[in-house]
Amino acid sequence: MNLRKIRKQIHYHSKQRWAITVVLLVIFCLIIYGHYTSWNHVNTEYNKEEHKTILLSLKAKAIERKESISKKYKKRDNLRLSEFNPNTVSKNQLIEMGIKASIAKSWTNYTSKGGKFYKTEDLKKLYVMNDFLFEKIKPFVQIEPRTYEKSKNTKQYVKNEKWDKKPFPKKKYDNYQKDAKSITHYESDSISEIERKKYSENFKASRIQRSSGIAKDYIIKLNTTDSVELQMLDGIGPVLSSRIIKYRDKLGGFHNMNQLLEVYGVRAALLGNIADKISFDGSLKKIDINNITVDSLVKHPYFDYATANIFINYRDHHGPYHDLSDVKKIIAIKQYWLDEASPYFLYANAK
Amino acid sequence: MIFWGNKPFGRLIIALILGIVTSRYFPIYSNVLYLVLGLVFTTFLISTRNTSRYREYYTGGLLILLVFILGYTRYSSIHPDMDWTHYSHKIDNTHLYLNAEILTIPKKTTRYSCFIRVNAIGSNIDSMHNVTGKMTAYFKLEDSLASAYSPGDEILLNGYVTALRHSRNPNAFDFNDYLKTKHIFHRVDIAPGLHKSTSKNLANPIEHLANNIRAHSLKTFDKYLENKDHRSLTGAMVLGFRNTIDPELYASYTKTGAVHVLAVSGLHVGILCQILLLFLNKLFKSSNRDKLIKLSILIFATTTYIIITGGSAAVMRASVMIIIYYIGKYWADRVDSYNVLSMAAFFLMVYDPYMIFQASFQFSFLALLSILYFYRAIYDWIFNYIEINSRLINFLWQMVALSISAQILVAPLTIYYFHKFPTYFWLSGIVAVPAAYCVLVLGILMIILEYILPMMNEIIDFLLTSIFNVFISAIQTIEHLPWATVENLWLHTHELLILYVSLGLFLAGRYVYKANYILASLVAFMIFTISRYQYNNISNTQASVTIYDNYKGHIIDFYDGKTCYSLRNNNIADRSVEFITTNNRVNKKVAEIVNLDQHDHIAKLSFIKTRNLIQFKNESILLLDSNYTDHKTPVNVNTAIIIGGMKSSMDSIKRYVSADQWIITQSEKQYKQKIWKTWCINNKIPHVSIKESGAYSFDIID
Incomplete structure (x- = not known):
């Protein structure tokens, strides 16, 4: 760009320069005056005598307000706890300890109607209990050790100290489903008719609400999924998904669709709905059948004591299992059982 | 370029804006700035006495540098970090005692809120210090005492003071940012019972007079106008009091592009000065002494009107422009409008550099610049094709040309701030501008006649009611026309700047008849289009x-x-x-x-x-x-x-x-x-x- 063009951009003839200079001088004077008045105002001491009465009344009101707010907060955090038995504590005792009256009332209502706390964590069953309060009162809770009584309503005998040391006898695999039903029947004795109806109505309602399920190309990996993702499948709710996961964890994984029928509550119709939405990818948790003991083997759902003893005895007599053909030599083992259980066998540590 | 020759403030304003914007994004808060300013000014003064060959270059350059530093220093000096008199340096607690002056009438929403000027502050009554600065005060809704405060009242209070926070949601309107452009950096929440008036009014005599006029005028409107909407619209269009406008009615005006008549702006000031000059020209002759008297009355009237209406950017712009224009006319026969506009912007920005970031300031100046540049060309265009003999059609075309010319430079800003564009702005302009004229004249007449001939106000009430019935129904009809508003428009800041650069280059090219400018404008517009396309693509796959x-x-x-x-x-x-x-x-x-x-x-x-x-x-x-x-x-x-x-x-x-x-x-x-x-x-x-x-x-x- 040549000098002429620059000159055109920044040229001011003398009258313009003079006028702009005057304007700028006036602006600077006004700015300085503005600053001067501010400085003067700030440098003057504040005359509080003029407004003393009003200021003092404001001070009194502010103190009064502060006190009323701190009283309100004090009540909330004013816990004066001492050791107590949550099953026998009275409402007044709870209030004296600083617990809110509404919480104390719900607490004593629960205990008076037969509710019992067997351990400290049972306090969380109370609807009014919050985590904050629980953490505060936890160290002060004193619950007597549980003493068992023979219940009139049940046919099962109660545990005593001798029984605690021995494991309960395991049921045979074939009878598993039958026992599951009997347990349910036992539990349902204690549920009132009204509650049972409510439960079934809610369950039906929740089933209706469920959508048509997930997108076609979305496949759930059954061996790695969690109970929340499982609920995305039509027909599976929170309880069933939880059961499936627990059973899977006990088994070490699923390898075919029929295994799902072993879960209580899973029916063939459900399998039909979900068959194309699940996969059995992922490795199974294997059992080292050459080094395992009977007590460890019976923990697997497919093994009872009888079967486990057969396995271990055969191994002790005939040596380690090298592959499935060795296992098939056990005459007492049925083929259909072997088809289900053999994927879990690990032969790698055969010596 | 000959363009700059008789517009010295046109060049200086660019330097001032650059200085202010630089200070906002690259701030330095130090008293050294005053030293630098003084040094550059002294150098400039010395340079004007120089007789060297290159004097014009460095004198002009020094002047531009001086104005740049002036803008930078002014912006920094108002910021609390540099202003040691500001109350923020005395905040040592959250609960503080304040001695404050009410600046605006408390507005009722979910609480009562108003602006206050803090005169003294302290954490207890024995340690109060005199300070300067403004805050926004919030009172509880059940606090009826707060609703009785008026501008100028001195109050003592004990409140919870906190700094304003930016909006914590993406792209949401940042109210606190908006308050910062009004020099408000803190807020105080006051519980009921913890504030009291001292029964003293701190407003200066002119402010006091203006506040009284405002209060009495609003009472006059309440007395005669029965319809709540008519009352609120008259208050807004005559006095700039918008607290009581119905939100739905306000939304109708926004959708039709007529909302600018609800805010007191240059239009209103222009009308007022026109009426005043009509009377003054009858009373005074054209001698120098009479001219000076007319000028003084005009300055006094516009200043009072600024105070009555709350001193919005648009009113200040118009008032300062009119004052400068008539001072110019007093001294010389010809006055350049662009230079007057630049001078008004210069003075306002030096007075309050934060104003440039206020939307109303930007709209006001851009609209007037757009009208100055485009109105004549648009108005004359139709005469190339048809001959207009009718005064009515001529008047209608004037209104349409005015609306279109104003929108050309303002439209990108409308989309940027409001994310919508009213397509029938030209139609609403035909109705809104004459209605604003009539309402303003009749409103002022009603205020004056209340003291002289109150019975005439019944006729004025009838006229105002008729005008409003036509005006409101016309606006509501336009609102319901198909495609009245184009909504969900978004412009990023850099896109807005590119668009304005493109427009500016196009206008400059048109003025100097150089193809390079037009080409550069097209390139800028292409960059803008690519940016729009890119954002559109991103949104499809986000x-x-x-x-x-x-x-x-x-x-x-x-x-x-x-x-x-x-x-x-x-x-x-x-x-x-x-x-x-x-x-x-x-x-x-x-x-x-x-x-x-x-x-x-x-x-x-x-x-x-x-x-x-x-x-x-x-x-x-x-x-x-x-x-x-x-x-x-x-x-x-x-x-x-x-x-x-x-x-x-x-x-x-x-x-x-x-x-x-x-x-x-x-x-x-x-x-x-x-x-x-x-x-x-x-x-x-x-x-x-x-x-x-x-x-x-x-x-x-x-």
Whole structure:
């Protein structure tokens, strides 16, 4: 760009320069005056005598307000706890300890109607209990050790100290489903008719609400999924998904669709709905059948004591299992059982 | 360029704007700036006496540098960090005693709010100091004493003082940013009973007079105008009092592009001065002495009007321009309008550099610049094709030409600030401008006649009512015409600047008849188009989640292309949701909004929601709300959002739920939010607390 063009951009003839200079001088004077008045105002001491009465009344009101707010907060955090038995504590005792009256009332209502706390964590069953309060009162809770009584309503005998040391006898695999039903029947004795109806109505309602399920190309990996993702499948709710996961964890994984029928509550119709939405990818948790003991083997759902003893005895007599053909030599083992259980066998540590 | 020759302030204004903008984004708060300013000014003065050959270059250059430093220093000097008299240097507590002056009439919304000037501050009554500065004061709605305050009242109060925070939601209107342009950096919340008036009025005599005129004028309108809407519109158009306008009526004006008549602006000042000069020209002759008297009366009247109407940027611009124009006319026969406009902008920006960031200032100056440049060309254009003999058609065409010329430079700014554009602005202009003229004249007449001939006000009431009936129904008819408003428009800041550069180059090219400028303008416009295309493309394939900041609630938006799935509390008002989310959704170019309830199930191609789990593309998100059931089995997700109300214990959730990031919303109880946050910190888990950090957004990577 040549000098002429620059000159055109920044040229001011003398009258313009003079006028702009005057304007700028006036602006600077006004700015300085503005600053001067501010400085003067700030440098003057504040005359509080003029407004003393009003200021003092404001001070009194502010103190009064502060006190009323701190009283309100004090009540909330004013816990004066001492050791107590949550099953026998009275409402007044709870209030004296600083617990809110509404919480104390719900607490004593629960205990008076037969509710019992067997351990400290049972306090969380109370609807009014919050985590904050629980953490505060936890160290002060004193619950007597549980003493068992023979219940009139049940046919099962109660545990005593001798029984605690021995494991309960395991049921045979074939009878598993039958026992599951009997347990349910036992539990349902204690549920009132009204509650049972409510439960079934809610369950039906929740089933209706469920959508048509997930997108076609979305496949759930059954061996790695969690109970929340499982609920995305039509027909599976929170309880069933939880059961499936627990059973899977006990088994070490699923390898075919029929295994799902072993879960209580899973029916063939459900399998039909979900068959194309699940996969059995992922490795199974294997059992080292050459080094395992009977007590460890019976923990697997497919093994009872009888079967486990057969396995271990055969191994002790005939040596380690090298592959499935060795296992098939056990005459007492049925083929259909072997088809289900053999994927879990690990032969790698055969010596 | 000959263009600059008789517009010296046109060049200086650019230097001043650059100085102010530089100070905003690259601030230095130091008294050294005053020293530098003094030094440069002295050098400039010395240089004017020089007789060297290159004097013009460095004198001109020094002048531009001086104005740049002036703008920089003025902006910095007003900031509290540099202004040692500001009250922010005396804040040593949150609960403080203040001696303040009420500046605006308390406005009633969810609380009473007004601006106050702080005269003294202290944490106790024995340690109060005199200070300067402004704050915004909030009183509770049940505090009836607060509603009785008027501008100028001195009050003593004890309140909770906090610094203003920026908006914590993406692209939401930042009210606190807007307050900062008015030099307000703090707010004070005052409980009922902790404030009292000293029965003293601190306003200076002119302010006192103006406040009284305003109060009496509003009472006069209340007395004669029965219709609430007519009262509020008259108050707005004559006195700039907009506190009582019905929001729906205001929205109608916004949609039709006639909202500028509701705010007192240059139009109103122009009309007022025209009426005043009509009388003054009859009373005084054209001698120099009479000219000076007329000028003095004009200055006094416009200053009083500025004070009565609250001193908005538009009124100040118009008043300063008119004063400068008539001073110019007093001294010389010819006055250049562009130079007068630049001078007005120069003085206003030196007086208050923060004004340039106020939308009303930008609209006011751009609209007038646009009218000055385009009006004549647009008005004359029609005469190339038809001959207009009718005065009515001529008048109508004048109104249309005025509206169109004003909109040319203002339209990008309208889209930038309001994200919509009224297509019938030219039609509403035909109705709004004459109506504003009549209302202003009749309103002023009503105020004056109240003291002389009150019975005439019945006739004026009848005339005003008729005008308003026609005016409001016309505006409402235009509002309901098809395509009255184009909505959901978004311009980024850099796009706005590119657009203005392109426009500026085009206009400059047209003025100097040089093709290079037109070419440069086209290149700039092409850059703008590419930017628009790019943003459009991005919005088609976007996948992101935004959790907004909302007190005691949650609003979660899932952006899947141009569809937005939104999950929120039922107890959040629709208006709040609109305020928080609309701008962000417009920015993301959302075409469809699907509102979800916590119980809803939805299964789309890339967005699946069942109960608590959301599968969004390949991101799994767990919602921990009252619907969540603890299965005591491990759950592994990418994101866990804590909404609160879970029936499961926190311990159980912490044990079984594993997520790459945890987001704690404000729906969760406050004490539990702290527990979650402490747990995340102790276990080194990536987390975000919406209460502490504001809204949170993350993209889903495919």
